[in-house]
Amino acid sequence: LKNMIEPRVLKGFRDYLPDIMIPREELLNRVSEVFRRYGFGPLATPALEYSEILMGKYGEEGDKLLYRFLDNGERDISLRYDLTVPLARVVAMHRELPRPFRRYQVAPVWRAEKPGRGRFREFMQCDADIVGSSSLAADAECVRLGCAILTALGVREFTLVLNNRKILDGIMEVTRVRPRAEAIRVLDKLDKIGVDAVRTELLDTVGLTPEQVDDLEALFSLDFLKEGGRDSVRATLAGSEVGTKGVEELAHVLSLLSPTGVLPRLRVNLSLARGMDYYTGTIYETFLDGHTEYGSVMSGGRYDGLVGVFSNEEIPAVGISLGVDRLLAALTELGVLKARSCLTRVLVVRFGPGSLVGEVEAVERLRAAGIACEHFLEAGKLGKQFQYADRQGIPLAVVRGPDEVAQGVCQVKSLTSGEQFTVPLEELVGWVRARLEL
Amino acid sequence: LKNMIEPRVLKGFRDYLPDIMIPREELLNRVSEVFRRYGFGPLATPALEYSEILMGKYGEEGDKLLYRFLDNGERDISLRYDLTVPLARVVAMHRELPRPFRRYQVAPVWRAEKPGRGRFREFMQCDADIVGSSSLAADAECVRLGCAILTALGVREFTLVLNNRKILDGIMEVTRVRPRAEAIRVLDKLDKIGVDAVRTELLDTVGLTPEQVDDLEALFSLDFLKEGGRDSVRATLAGSEVGTKGVEELAHVLSLLSPTGVLPRLRVNLSLARGMDYYTGTIYETFLDGHTEYGSVMSGGRYDGLVGVFSNEEIPAVGISLGVDRLLAALTELGVLKARSCLTRVLVVRFGPGSLVGEVEAVERLRAAGIACEHFLEAGKLGKQFQYADRQGIPLAVVRGPDEVAQGVCQVKSLTSGEQFTVPLEELVGWVRARLEL
Numbered sequence: 001l002k003n004m005i006e007p008r009v010l011k012g013f014r015d016y017l018p019d020i021m022i023p024r025e026e027l028l029n030r031v032s033e034v035f036r037r038y039g040f041g042p043l044a045t046p047a048l049e050y051s052e053i054l055m056g057k058y059g060e061e062g063d064k065l066l067y068r069f070l071d072n073g074e075r076d077i078s079l080r081y082d083l084t085v086p087l088a089r090v091v092a093m094h095r096e097l098p099r100p101f102r103r104y105q106v107a108p109v110w111r112a113e114k115p116g117r118g119r120f121r122e123f124m125q126c127d128a129d130i131v132g133s134s135s136l137a138a139d140a141e142c143v144r145l146g147c148a149i150l151t152a153l154g155v156r157e158f159t160l161v162l163n164n165r166k167i168l169d170g171i172m173e174v175t176r177v178r179p180r181a182e183a184i185r186v187l188d189k190l191d192k193i194g195v196d197a198v199r200t201e202l203l204d205t206v207g208l209t210p211e212q213v214d215d216l217e218a219l220f221s222l223d224f225l226k227e228g229g230r231d232s233v234r235a236t237l238a239g240s241e242v243g244t245k246g247v248e249e250l251a252h253v254l255s256l257l258s259p260t261g262v263l264p265r266l267r268v269n270l271s272l273a274r275g276m277d278y279y280t281g282t283i284y285e286t287f288l289d290g291h292t293e294y295g296s297v298m299s300g301g302r303y304d305g306l307v308g309v310f311s312n313e314e315i316p317a318v319g320i321s322l323g324v325d326r327l328l329a330a331l332t333e334l335g336v337l338k339a340r341s342c343l344t345r346v347l348v349v350r351f352g353p354g355s356l357v358g359e360v361e362a363v364e365r366l367r368a369a370g371i372a373c374e375h376f377l378e379a380g381k382l383g384k385q386f387q388y389a390d391r392q393g394i395p396l397a398v399v400r401g402p403d404e405v406a407q408g409v410c411q412v413k414s415l416t417s418g419e420q421f422t423v424p425l426e427e428l429v430g431w432v433r434a435r436l437e438l
Numbered sequence: 439l440k441n442m443i444e445p446r447v448l449k450g451f452r453d454y455l456p457d458i459m460i461p462r463e464e465l466l467n468r469v470s471e472v473f474r475r476y477g478f479g480p481l482a483t484p485a486l487e488y489s490e491i492l493m494g495k496y497g498e499e500g501d502k503l504l505y506r507f508l509d510n511g512e513r514d515i516s517l518r519y520d521l522t523v524p525l526a527r528v529v530a531m532h533r534e535l536p537r538p539f540r541r542y543q544v545a546p547v548w549r550a551e552k553p554g555r556g557r558f559r560e561f562m563q564c565d566a567d568i569v570g571s572s573s574l575a576a577d578a579e580c581v582r583l584g585c586a587i588l589t590a591l592g593v594r595e596f597t598l599v600l601n602n603r604k605i606l607d608g609i610m611e612v613t614r615v616r617p618r619a620e621a622i623r624v625l626d627k628l629d630k631i632g633v634d635a636v637r638t639e640l641l642d643t644v645g646l647t648p649e650q651v652d653d654l655e656a657l658f659s660l661d662f663l664k665e666g667g668r669d670s671v672r673a674t675l676a677g678s679e680v681g682t683k684g685v686e687e688l689a690h691v692l693s694l695l696s697p698t699g700v701l702p703r704l705r706v707n708l709s710l711a712r713g714m715d716y717y718t719g720t721i722y723e724t725f726l727d728g729h730t731e732y733g734s735v736m737s738g739g740r741y742d743g744l745v746g747v748f749s750n751e752e753i754p755a756v757g758i759s760l761g762v763d764r765l766l767a768a769l770t771e772l773g774v775l776k777a778r779s780c781l782t783r784v785l786v787v788r789f790g791p792g793s794l795v796g797e798v799e800a801v802e803r804l805r806a807a808g809i810a811c812e813h814f815l816e817a818g819k820l821g822k823q824f825q826y827a828d829r830q831g832i833p834l835a836v837v838r839g840p841d842e843v844a845q846g847v848c849q850v851k852s853l854t855s856g857e858q859f860t861v862p863l864e865e866l867v868g869w870v871r872a873r874l875e876l
Contacts (some may be wrong), residue, residue, distance in 0.1 A: 004747070004748065004749070004750065005490055005491065005747055005748055006748070007491070007527040007528075007530040007531040007748035007749070008488065008491075008527075008531070009484060009487070009527075009531075010484065010486055010487070010488060010509075010513065010515060013484035013486060014484065015481070015482070015483050015484070015528050015531075015532070016480075016481065016482035016483075017481065017528075017532065017535070018479035018480055018481060018541065021479070021480035021481060021482055022479065022480060025480055032463075033808075036781050036810050037805050037808060037809070037810050037811070038805065038810075038811075038812075039781075039782040039810055039811060039812030041456035041459070041460065041779070041780060041781055041782075042454075042456055042459035042460065042463055043453070043454065043455065043456060043459060044453070044454035044459055045447075045453050045454075046447060046448065046451035046452065046453070046560055047485065047517075047546065047548070047560060048448055048451060048505075048548075048560070049447070049448070050446065050448060052443055053443065053445070053446075067486075067509065069507035069508070070507070071448075071505065071550065072550050075448065077448060079485075089445040089446075089447075090445075090453050090455075092445040093445040093446070093447075093453075094453070094455065097455070098826070098829065098830050100815060102812070103456065108485065110485070110486075112509065112510050122484050122485060122486070130815070133815045133816065135815040135816045137788070137813070137815040137816065138815050141813065141815070148805070256794065259794060259795040259798040259799075260798055260802065261802075309442070309443055310442065310443055310444075310445035311442070311445070312442065341479070342479060342536075343474050343477075343479055344477040344479075350575070356694065356697060357697040360697040360698055361697075364698065364699075367475050367476065367586070370471075370475060371475070372474050372475050372476075372477055373475070373476075373477060374476075374477030374540070375477075375575070375579065377538060377568070377571045377573040377575040377576050377579070378571065378573045378575065388536070391536065392536050
């Protein structure tokens with residue numbers, strides 16, 4: 001008996017078999033196409049970084065979740081935790097890059113979190129960022145890009161929720177809420193735990209007074225998109241410098257977006273906080289209408305302090321990040337992306353040694369026309385070969401035995417309907433295209 | 439003074455800035471398209487595996503090059519070293535996968551090698567494999583696929599060098615060479631160090647007799663593609679069972695390839711060994727004619743024993759692997775792929791607050807037509823904006839100030855020629871397409 005090694009994957013990790021990979025690749029290709037159309041260029045950074053590059057950027061909790069170890073040369077290294085900090089390092093290192101630098105990156109990141117339903121220790125991130133511009137036009141561009149991505153993916157009903165960290169800071173200032181960070185962390189859970197639970201936590205855990213909580217609630221209920229609501233927010237925050245700045249910024253971003261036609265998709269939520277510490281201005285999250293169970297599928301904001309950590313100058317930045325796995329789950333479950341375990345459209349059957357040349361003729365024609373085609377590897381019973389095609393979801397099988405070769409034709413079997421057709425070899429490509437609506 | 443963290447990357451790792459990423463993405467997209475056309479589906483596996491999955495598959499040297507560490511849960515884990523062993527694990531774990539399973543995977547691997555010119559500790563692998571078929575048609579299919587990939591990449595002059603491990607084993611048997619593994623390792627260096635150095639090493643280090651080396655040389659000089667040469671090989675190896683099997687296999691693979699038209703690109707080299715221990719039959723490497731300095735850009739072979747390490751059954755397999763970085767270096771240096779640092783084709787200039795709507799009109803039209811377009815983020819001197827476009831290699835800039843909006847036109851400036859054109863907004867997309875030959 002040989003010493004067999006049990007095949008297994010680590011907890012929190014997974015194989016992506018073709019049935020998940022095919023729609024995922026389709027999603028990522030469509031997203032990359034939009035990134036490029038919007039003037040973003042691709043970037044790749046190493047999976048491993050010096051630990052000091054990553055530490056201290058994600059809060060205390062984040063540091064603990066790093067895959068951190070010593071390499072053979074005793075260097076303290078870690079797997080990347082996100083794509084934003086490595087981007088900041090790249091911009092600080094490569095002074096030759098244009099400013100603003102518009103880049104996108106699609107790559108896995110690693111976090112040693114407790115694995116759970118839909119939560120993995122390795123997952124794909126898909127980010128676009130504009131680094132080196134403090135113009136609010138960059139914020140508007142990222143929001144515009146986010147809407148264009150969902151539209152390109154065939155999603156029509158979605159809501160992009162906007163806020164500005166400065167407004168939230170202003171609100172905390174005028175309502176005299178302390179400690180702010182803790183209050184913001186509680187507010188961030190509004191979507192998850194609901195208004196009542198947040199109220200209770202603000203009172204009992206953060207220690208706010210009932211009046212403070214009422215003030216917050218009143219402010220959060222104002223509709224910034226309506227003139228009256230915006231005026232009330234402006235008036236309430238008049239005593240806060242940072243709050244007033246936030247109101248101006250958010251109003252300006254909205255005015256920059258108004259000619260693009262995305263306004264009907266936008267909502268402002270003044271309680272939106274976003275988890276990461278590093279945001280400094282505009283922030284946003286995106287939800288599929290009627291399907292908030294997937295959470296935010298796309299989010300981001302402005303983080304003007306981060307790049308400066310690696311540099312002598314302050315370098316402003318704003319970006320947007322897609323939740324690839326969430327979006328993929330949502331779009332396949334909603335039927336926007338089709339789950340398919342096989343891309344092959346035609347199986348050319350292996351008839352026997354004498355018919356090899358004739359079969360290869362059919363195979364080569366189909367492939368030259370860009371039609372995904374497999375040539376069965378072993379001659380054998382046709383029934384078995386048809387069954388193989390059918391099980392894999394290959395819709396058509398082509399038979400080209402000696403008789404067919406002599407007549408210059410193929411027999412084409414539809415594995416979905418069971419029908420069989422005699423098609424001249426010359427017409428095979430056109431026939432398959434028409435049949436499969438390619 | 440703030441505590442700045444020095445931005446740096448680990449030795450042997452690198453950032454891929456857009457100027458390298460753009461041709462690399464183009465290369466990988468074209469290759470993936472061929473994989474799909476040939477009936478291969480995409481797969482992704484985790485970057486991290488239990489160390490026992492990887493250990494002992496790459497030889498003693500390989501084990502030492504693993505990035506291996508204990509995670510927070512004290513699990514002994516490693517970064518993947520190649521894509522082949524994880525594939526073997528996947529096939530052994532997922533019994534529901536079709537047999538044969540045709541998959542491709544494009545992903546980075548990590549090896550803690552001494553970094554050197556063109557040698558990195560993180561590099562991209564790009565593999566296609568057929569698992570679960572012992573048919574030599576699978577070997578032929580991989581060779582055919584390799585030729586199709588180079589053709590799709592625009593490479594016309596290349597040579598795919600074939601051999602069969604069993605022939606090499608047979609040759610070792612009839613020439614009574616021992617130790618075989620060591621002799622094969624020396625033969626593998628023929629391309630790198632030349633005939634004379636190999637001869638010396640075989641005599642002095644491996645300890646062969648001058649007669650043995652002469653016998654080897656005589657055998658290696660036979661031309662298997664010519665009938666006479668093949669007969670001589672067959673006659674010489676008649677006394678070796680494994681050698682005779684190898685001759686049959688190689689002849690059969692060639693006969694399966696003959697109707698596909700790739701024979702003129704093939705050469706047989708009976709001394710070809712390939713490094714990895716796990717090969718058991720057909721093996722191949724590929725060289726760009728007149729540019730052997732890049733080494734083999736694509737290689738692979740049959741490895742029938744590997745998957746069985748994780749399973750109770752023997753599962754035969756054959757595959758091909760592209761050297762992405764080598765191929766990319768070769769194709770950009772030879773001008774087959776164009777190095778470009780920016781994909782954006784049009785910069786729409788920011789004129790002033792009053793012209794926002796008119797500018798957005800132009801931006802939206804171009805993007806809707808799939809033309810990569812950037813809207814400058816800050817209103818300012820036109821000269822500065824033109825300079826930004828020019829530095830980035832953006833060929834056209836569009837100006838749409840109040841006068842142009844009033845007349846329903848744009849001013850389009852070619853940054854390559856300096857010419858300026860007045861183009862009606864309605865005709866902008868068609869004009870840009872014609873000008874840029876899109």
